[in-house]
Amino acid sequence: MTTPPFVDAHVHVFARPSAEFPRLVNDGMPADRQATVEELLAQMQAHDVAQAVLVQTGGNALEHHAYLRRCLADHPDKFRGIGLIPADCADPERHMDTLAAKGDIIGFRLTDLGGPFDPLQPIDLRGSRTYPIWKRAAEKDYVLWLYPRAGDSPILAFLVDAFPQVRVVFNHLMVCVGDGTFTWDDQGRPQVAMTMPPITRYSTLRLNGYENVCVHLSGQYAFSRQAWPYADTAGWQQTLLRDFGAERLMWGSDFPWIVGDPGYGRTLAGIDASLPALCDEQRQGILGATARRFLRLPGATD
Amino acid sequence: MIAPTPHQRLQFIEEGYVVVDDALVGDDLLRLQTAFDRCAAESRAEWLDGICKGTRPAGFFDIPSPFERDDAFIDLIDHPSWYGLLMDFTDNELILLAPQVRVLPPSPISYVGWHPDVPQTNPLHIKVQIYVDDVARDQGPFCYVPGSHKSDAGPYPRVRRLESMPGHRVFPGKAGTAILFNSYGWHTSMVNSTSRPRKSIILIYEKWTEGRVDADRYAGIADRLKTPARQRLFSLKPAGGGP
Numbered sequence A: 001m002t003t004p005p006f007v008d009a010h011v012h013v014f015a016r017p018s019a020e021f022p023r024l025v026n027d028g029m030p031a032d033r034q035a036t037v038e039e040l041l042a043q044m045q046a047h048d049v050a051q052a053v054l055v056q057t058g059g060n061a062l063e064h065h066a067y068l069r070r071c072l073a074d075h076p077d078k079f080r081g082i083g084l085i086p087a088d089c090a091d092p093e094r095h096m097d098t099l100a101a102k103g104d105i106i107g108f109r110l111t112d113l114g115g116p117f118d119p120l121q122p123i124d125l126r127g128s129r130t131y132p133i134w135k136r137a138a139e140k141d142y143v144l145w146l147y148p149r150a151g152d153s154p155i156l157a158f159l160v161d162a163f164p165q166v167r168v169v170f171n172h173l174m175v176c177v178g179d180g181t182f183t184w185d186d187q188g189r190p191q192v193a194m195t196m197p198p199i200t201r202y203s204t205l206r207l208n209g210y211e212n213v214c215v216h217l218s219g220q221y222a223f224s225r226q227a228w229p230y231a232d233t234a235g236w237q238q239t240l241l242r243d244f245g246a247e248r249l250m251w252g253s254d255f256p257w258i259v260g261d262p263g264y265g266r267t268l269a270g271i272d273a274s275l276p277a278l279c280d281e282q283r284q285g286i287l288g289a290t291a292r293r294f295l296r297l298p299g300a301t302d
Numbered sequence B: 001m002i003a004p005t006p007h008q009r010l011q012f013i014e015e016g017y018v019v020v021d022d023a024l025v026g027d028d029l030l031r032l033q034t035a036f037d038r039c040a041a042e043s044r045a046e047w048l049d050g051i052c053k054g055t056r057p058a059g060f061f062d063i064p065s066p067f068e069r070d071d072a073f074i075d076l077i078d079h080p081s082w083y084g085l086l087m088d089f090t091d092n093e094l095i096l097l098a099p100q101v102r103v104l105p106p107s108p109i110s111y112v113g114w115h116p117d118v119p120q121t122n123p124l125h126i127k128v129q130i131y132v133d134d135v136a137r138d139q140g141p142f143c144y145v146p147g148s149h150k151s152d153a154g155p156y157p158r159v160r161r162l163e164s165m166p167g168h169r170v171f172p173g174k175a176g177t178a179i180l181f182n183s184y185g186w187h188t189s190m191v192n193s194t195s196r197p198r199k200s201i202i203l204i205y206e207k208w209t210e211g212r213v214d215a216d217r218y219a220g221i222a223d224r225l226k227t228p229a230r231q232r233l234f235s236l237k238p239a240g241g242g243p
Helices: A037-046 A062-074 A092-100 A131-140 A150-162 A201-209 A231-244 A264-274 A280-295 B006-014 B026-053 B083-089 B219-224 B228-233
Strands: A006-011 A049-055 A079-084 A105-110 A143-146 A168-170 A182-184 A190-192 A213-217 A249-251 B017-020 B094-104 B125-131 B142-144 B169-171 B178-182 B187-189 B198-207
Touching: A006 A249, A006 A280, A037 A049, A037 A264, A049 A062, A049 A280, A062 A079, A062 A092, A062 A105, A079 A092, A092 A105, A092 A131, A105 A131, A131 A143, A131 A150, A150 A201, A150 B026, A201 A231, A213 A231, A213 A280, A231 A249, A231 A264, A249 A264, A249 A280, A264 A280, B006 B017, B006 B083, B026 B094, B026 B198, B083 B125, B083 B178, B094 B228, B142 B178
Parallel strands: A006 A049, A049 A079, A079 A105, A105 A143, A143 A168, A168 A213, A213 A249
Antiparallel strands: A182 A190, B017 B178, B094 B198, B125 B178, B125 B198, B142 B169, B142 B187
């Protein structure tokens, strides 16, 4: 049997800040750092990865998306994009529609759902800050890419339940990040001081009952306290496989943070190391078929 | 000490659970409800802070260290409504492992799927779920698959919709209802689709074995455990022996 090319369902590319490609600068993305699409393409080619999802980083204003949009325009068959929305955006629907106008930005990443929320207080869903975004996603068939804060975890199920038509992809092992747990390590990689399995699983794992929810197997390096293959994340990945199934899981490398350690190829190989009992069909699902089907990538026939 | 009726004993053996209606009533129940609400109010801010930090679950709120907070919780451990049943089921070798004083918020999903708590190789493991307030059928009631505690039962499917589990029974109940169940059996908490939090207490017991005794576990409340029976129950003394 021929193995179809892989799909990397979560990467970032960015240029050095310039007038053409403005972006924000922070500890992990200083002005002299870049992760170009050419570097990504080289890694993909070396590891039989045919397509990828480029996730905006470096700012959420329209102009900050310039490099992402250039990459998508230059490689229409290889990439689809995920944009960002400013938290204080007065007209998020317009922002979303502008970015998605060409069809190559297929969704939007949300990291702040407007919390914290008190689980014992009634959730005012329509009054919540991201409700208009979810509503627009439902109207326009945009994908929502979620990497929520732990304080937002109480509203997640209410939103997913209210919008069963919105395709949702939980990033990075479905972890909801606790306040104060995020840092950059000395290799320029995100680190998140959350134990595995994540305590936020009590708000997320049973979302497996919603067919519109998928999960990234990605970011293991950021949560693990061990060297590759990050054995302390394996149990949680196996739980996600058991409860969601391979048809709802997608591998993502989280390029470029992983290029130096553990290396692009080892993020791919980490799936087999963590899930050694995968059959061929499950493996193909996680490494490509799920993303092609769920995200409707160019040429998808799955 | 109240011994189980033949029907209760048979039901526990064959189906894995026993429901004790009106296990707590009147002043007993009122005392527990008052302690529950007071302790929940005291510790709620810490819980909310923990949710934001990613150290506490949002899916349920367990009041920490309940025995330290109020004797009403200690007095549940050997409450006559279920203590005799537990002693009978464990051949008078009962120890307490832990209490969970739990508030279950409304949510479109449960915080947990169907599961047994321990494998059959574990010593007999029994939980008592006590409803502090009335729990309606759509308010996150306890749910169990009768007979699933037996070693030859199953296998059971990993269903995505909790209602799809074959043969399950849902246990709504009045305030003061206690449900004893064998934790080898498959159980869950159903969805609380109401606007009212569910309040319950889960007491976790086990048949005594050497490896499970931890004399330090409840040393902090030793001065409040006056009788030898309680001291054994809380692992401050070996199980068995005289009163």
